Amino acid sequence: MSEITNKVLEKIKPTKKEQQKFSKIISTFLNKLNSKLKPLQAQAILGGSGAKDTWLSGNHDIDIFVQFNYSKHKNNSAGLSDLLDPIIKKLFPKRKRIHGSRDYFQIKYQTIEFEIVPILKISNAQQALNITDVSPLHSKWVKKNASKITDEIRLVKQFCKANKLYGAESYITGFSGYILEILTTHYGSFKTLLQKSLHWENRDIFDLEKHYKNKIQALHNINRSKLNSPLIIVDPVDKNRNAAAAMSLEKFLLFKEKAREYLKKPSLKSFEKETITFKKLEQNTKHNLIYLEVSPKKGKEDVVGTKFLKAFLFLKKQLKDFELSEADWDWNKKGKAIFYFITEKRRIEPFFIRSGPPLKMEEFVKDFKKKNKETFEQTGRVMAKVPRKHVELEKHVKEILKDSYVKERIKEIKVLKFG
Numbered sequence: 001m002s003e004i005t006n007k008v009l010e011k012i013k014p015t016k017k018e019q020q021k022f023s024k025i026i027s028t029f030l031n032k033l034n035s036k037l038k039p040l041q042a043q044a045i046l047g048g049s050g051a052k053d054t055w056l057s058g059n060h061d062i063d064i065f066v067q068f069n070y071s072k073h074k075n076n077s078a079g080l081s082d083l084l085d086p087i088i089k090k091l092f093p094k095r096k097r098i099h100g101s102r103d104y105f106q107i108k109y110q111t112i113e114f115e116i117v118p119i120l121k122i123s124n125a126q127q128a129l130n131i132t133d134v135s136p137l138h139s140k141w142v143k144k145n146a147s148k149i150t151d152e153i154r155l156v157k158q159f160c161k162a163n164k165l166y167g168a169e170s171y172i173t174g175f176s177g178y179i180l181e182i183l184t185t186h187y188g189s190f191k192t193l194l195q196k197s198l199h200w201e202n203r204d205i206f207d208l209e210k211h212y213k214n215k216i217q218a219l220h221n222i223n224r225s226k227l228n229s230p231l232i233i234v235d236p237v238d239k240n241r242n243a244a245a246a247m248s249l250e251k252f253l254l255f256k257e258k259a260r261e262y263l264k265k266p267s268l269k270s271f272e273k274e275t276i277t278f279k280k281l282e283q284n285t286k287h288n289l290i291y292l293e294v295s296p297k298k299g300k301e302d303v304v305g306t307k308f309l310k311a312f313l314f315l316k317k318q319l320k321d322f323e324l325s326e327a328d329w330d331w332n333k334k335g336k337a338i339f340y341f342i343t344e345k346r347r348i349e350p351f352f353i354r355s356g357p358p359l360k361m362e363e364f365v366k367d368f369k370k371k372n373k374e375t376f377e378q379t380g381r382v383m384a385k386v387p388r389k390h391v392e393l394e395k396h397v398k399e400i401l402k403d404s405y406v407k408e409r410i411k412e413i414k415v416l417k418f419g
Contacts, residue, residue, distance in 0.1 A: 005155055005190065008271045012158045013151060014057045025110050026050065026062060033064070033116075036087045041069040044116070049177055051139040052146070054153045056161075060112045065136055067121035077129040078102070080118035088116060098300055102130050125238035137237040138178055145208075145236075146185045155190040155271075156180045162273045163258045165251055171305035173248035175255065182208060182233055182243065194259040202249070205232045211239035276330045276338050278416055287325060288346050290397055292339040295412040301333055307409035308337050315339065318400045321348055322393055346393045356382035 014022065026046055033044045048063030049055040068080055076083075081103035088095050088105050096106040105116040119133045128134050146153060160166040160175050168176035175183075186208055187193040205215050211234055212218040218234060219227060226245040230252035235241040262270045278291050294311070296304045312329045319327075323344035331337035354372065357364040358381050365382045369375050372384035390396040400406070401413055 004266050004268055007268060008155060008158060009151055012056045012154050012271075014055065018057060022050070022060070022112075025112055029109055029112075029114065030064070032091060033066070033087075036091060037066065040083055040087075041072050042066050042084075042118075043121075045136065047117070047135050047139055051136075052142040052181065053150050054142065054146075054157065054177070054181060056154060056157060062112055062114050063135075064114055064116045065132070066116060066118045067136070068118065070120050070122060070127065073120060074127075074129065077120060080120070084116070084118045100300065102132060125235070125241070128238075134235075134238055138235075141236050142178075142181045142185070146181055149184060149188065152188070152190045153181055153184045156184050156193060158271050159190070159194075159258070159262070160255070162271050163254065164273075165255050165258070168246040169302045169305055170246070171302065171309040172251075173246055174251040175247065176243070179231075179233055179244050179247070182206065182236065194263055197256055197259045198263075200231065200252070200256065202230045202252075203232065204230075205234065207234040209234070209236045209239075276328065276340065281340055281342075285342055288322070288343045288393055290319075290341040290343070290393075291416045292401075293414040293416060294337045294339055294410055295414075296335075296337065297409070297411045305331065305333070311406050311409045312339050314403070314405050315400060316341065318396075318403075319343060321352070321388075322346070322396070343393060348388070348391050350391050351385050351387050354384040354386050356384060 030044050030046065037043060044064050044066045045051070046062070047065040049059075050062050066080075066084055068083075073080060073083075081097070084105070085097065085103075088107070092105075092107045092109065094108070098104050098106060102118060104118065107114045107116065117132050117135075119135065120127070120129060122128055122133050122137070125134050125137060157166065157177060157180055160180060164172075165174045166172070166177075166180075167174050168179070183206070184190065184193055186206060187196055205218055207218060212221065218232070222232070222234070222240060222242050226242045229242060229244045229247040230249050231244045231247060232242050233244040235243040258270065281289055281291060294308065297307065298304075299307070308329065308331055312327075316324065316327045319341050324341060325344050326342040327340065329337060329339045356368040356372070356375070359365060359377060360380075368382055368384070372386065374385040376383050376385070390399055397415070401415070406413070
């Protein structure tokens, strides 16, 4: 296993040259920005994985937090973006302002994508007026507690990225970088984290800073609406927050499954994300392939991703009658997404059977018969033979792609393959 992880680290750990280039560009960027922030009593600092030294080679999306003086600006928390906007616009005319609980800014500077987030400078989480205010405290905690295991964190992050487990966005519902940093710190290494995950149970609680005496006390104090996740991770810097609140049971179980697979048979493939391509699918598919290129509507990444997911799930459900054997989607968070579906059948029966109420429920049976023309009785219930609009796969797909539910969420769909 160490041989494999060493090879992975050779690929994912930034080289000294890359780190030097990274540091130089960030330093220049911060100096440029900070030179204009003094009148606002604000200062720009590096945040995210860059500040924690847990970033992966080639990942040059940088978080910059502009910290505003707390006592001066606490009563204008919602207006921080408006204060910052004129300065950003003057320094970086091509900046994009992204709407959120507090608007933030996206800028491309010397080949690197920067996100500039206005926040209040706080010393403890209780002062926070927005969730982003706490972010620098997260960085401080990770640097203090995980400085000796940054490579182990990199392995965990790459493992999760490769297996579609990485990200707390609503369309991913997986493991955020911060969660992985906390869990790796708790267990001490990538290998131990995988081993211990096999014994995780639904609703397990992690409280690294021992904010609570026991599980009951933790459950009593954390917001009940944030306790639906399979893991409850008490934020080390904010005892009232479940850092894993966005995690779904699906991704929790998938992590355990992928961990079990890797521990049984360690492989470099476990760290390599398989890219969905038309050529691969066409070569390996014996059945009917539907391959779509999907263009997004404008919006924040999380909103766009959620629209993609909802459209994909809708199409997946509509293709169920054609015996869907495989379906997936992929999006690199920029540009178009890929949807694909593989069905066993190209043509289905011209009707389907709809189950109605039990015969003893006479009023409901009567109403069911009014709504359905061709009915019959079977095993004590009334049933209906319902004609389908389309029995051929191609015609059915063309029809469902025109559905308003899809059009409301997708700008354009290009069909590359039918059957």
